[in-house]
Amino acid sequence: MAEAVLIDLWSPQMNSQNNSIQKLLCSTLETIEKQYSVHAPFVYIMCYQTPRGKRMNKQDSLLKVISGFQSLKKGIEVVHVTSTAAALYAIKQKLDEKDLSIIKIILPAQRKASMKVFIDHLFTPVYQFEFEDLWLDCEGNNLQQIAEAQSAIHTLPAQEMELIESEIQAYLESLPGLKGELTILKSSFIPDNVFLHGFTTRTGGISYIPTLSSFNLFSSSKRRDPKAVVKENLRRLANAAGFDPETFHSVKVNHASDVWIMGKPQPESYDGIVTNQKGVTIAAPGADCIPVLFADPVKKACGAAHSGWQGTLLGVAMAIVNAMIKEYGCSVKDILVVLGPSVGPCCFKLPQESAKKFYSLDPECVRHFESSTPYIDIRRATRILLETGGILPQNIQDDSVTDHNQNLTFCTACHPDKFYSHVRDGTNFGTQIGFISIRD
Template sequence: MLLFSTVFQLLGMAEAVLIDLCNLTGNLKNDCIQKFLPFLKDIVEKNTSNGASCVFMMCCQTPCSERSNIEGAPLDSICKQQVLGKDCEVVSNSSMAAVFYTIKQKLDEKNLSLIKMIVPLKRKAFIKAYVDCLFTTLYQFEFEVLREVWEGESLQQSFGDHHDLHILNQEQLLDIQTDIQRFLGSLESLRGTPTILKSYLIPEEPFLHGFTTRAGGISYIPTLGSMNLFSSSRRRDPKVLVKENLRRLGEAAGFNPEAFHPVKTDHANVVWIMGKPEPDWYDGIVTDQKGVTIAAPGADCIPLLFCDPVRKVCGAAHSGWKGTLQGVAMATVNAMIAEFGCSVKDVLAVLGPSVGPCCFTLPKEDAEKFHAIHPNCVRLFDSPSPYVDIRKATRILLERGGILPQNIQDDSVTDRSQNITLCTSCHPDKFFSHVRDGSNFGTQIGFISIQD
């Protein structure tokens, strides 16, 4: 008899259950499979009766050329015929990354995040490596270990004893990363090819720059689709998916994604001078190094790009409303002046897509701080939540710092065809927006580099 036991109790009720059958798919002979099915069916029924809304059986197919010695139909086909209920589905592919990615899409469609993973003991470390790569900590995985005994005869060969019980070696981890990268790289881009907005103010020589839009990535979640360029524990896009989006962007824009340095946002005014010790958090970055791309994110906050064509220096800054009040824009310019000898009269500043005064409000006590910069930065000042123009405030602060008005590009340009400081909230087809989309929002960036 095949016996199963768990080594832990779930802290809460699972919303979905994943059962790893991959190493059984091509190794159990037909008579063993037939004896195994009742126990598998029992697992499915117990979990669905305990509240799981869906169960996925994971089967990693073996290429046909390697399956000629298997008796009868493969396990995935038998499961589809004899085990499946209305809340159960078999997901099979030759790539483990593809199996997990397919299931993740189905979980995300239903907005599920509490996952029970049933896995043979010797496969736990292997499976966990895939989970760590393809899911963020927004998903809560609980592992239930499946112990197998067949009337005293070990089924280790069936379940695969080549994976270490507790830790994988570097070769195994590399194989997993390669599988994931190869699979993600094979996916078709969504929303067409990457679209990059460019400023008329920044010279093409020696600078490479742009502001991204939503087009050309592989993020499939509606509020993240498709060129999301930021991953966090509160969102559903893992780092590996964002890395693939960045690779595609770099290929389209002409920069090396391996030499890419975004700011580490803290909504403050710290600036990192590249080449000096890197702070834990900073909202501005400046450099005179060639071949490295620096970037600032934005999803309503302003991605700011700076350059000095005379000294061949560039900078990027993330300016939300808090950073605007703390002067992150001029802090970045001042770092260029102090470190690289730039003249304030030579610095060019470009404001990228951000939330406009049409859509952005703040509590009155915060709006008053923008009103103090200039009354025109606030509309409906006497209301509980006045509309605030962080762009106008940024321009005013830059001009007060010595940047020439003609050296600033924002939404005040007369020629509207040259305007790249579009409202992110008003253009859902082009940009991500936290104001519009809520907590699981995507992120675009402004990037700049000095070409070799």
């Protein structure tokens, strides 16, 4: 049973017919009230925004219709805006505030194909949609035969899809940044004249869901932030940092130690990327796991790794180093390594069985080992493995150790205003990244 119902009365032509739209809305609301006699859903009515005077008259007319439906009227909202993208995004925010995900959309059959495109871009599989046809046109005529013919349309022409995508992009670009200015953290280790790099924080983006706000840079089928929003956040990052978002590549995390050598066939999943190509930006995500950046200013090669506790033990950091040595002739003595914001030993616990592996590497990687869930220092473990592999200690930046001002390697769980954290926020967490590219 739907938790929310969206009634699409969209189009200037439909909105221009006062009597007809009132009849249509009244009939639709009657059906909803009968169908949901026990648990009334939230109802959102989506209308085209006409000039101000006409808009008020139209809204007054709709409110008169709504007032007659006792079981529904407290849960009915009318959304007047100038574009479908703006209307759906406004309704999405209302759904997310109430944690609703099962939605019925009642709409003209000829709008169904375009609506599906909008939904694919602005929602994720967290939401379940059911479509139902409105059978009347703006003049109150029964259009069942036309609707049945239109309902056979499953895809739009490429040109129409491009127009929808442009509408969505333009709308998202118009939204203000949230939670403060976009902030990029940089390392003094990596020479700025050779490499462009940085680590993102959670400020300055458009993601509004609390645990994802505001600069979330990862979309998944289990979260409510759609790809279009993440794409807009990335566009803003690229604009601020000075790279091309069209040549951006982030690792496809599998919590292991596989590395993609850019230019060779791309694996289905991997936790590291290396390249010596100019004009491309590579990145690794993190939300407690360590985003690690690698730079060789001599051979002008770089790498990025996602190092969670499993990837750390499997040696993902040294897998990047070895790939740079093998593929680009780098010397281990020239490679600079920077550990980005990640969960510290103050906040990260593992079951003792997993903790034993870190204890075997170095007892100082584990605190309160006798506990059933000891605290783990994945940064120290990463440094030990890198130094064992030949990276010079002075070429590794972990300023949680070397700089007590904590300019870069913050604990993500301890700083909710600056970073996302799986440990702190649970499964619906946001994601920051570390990124690097070779300057032209």
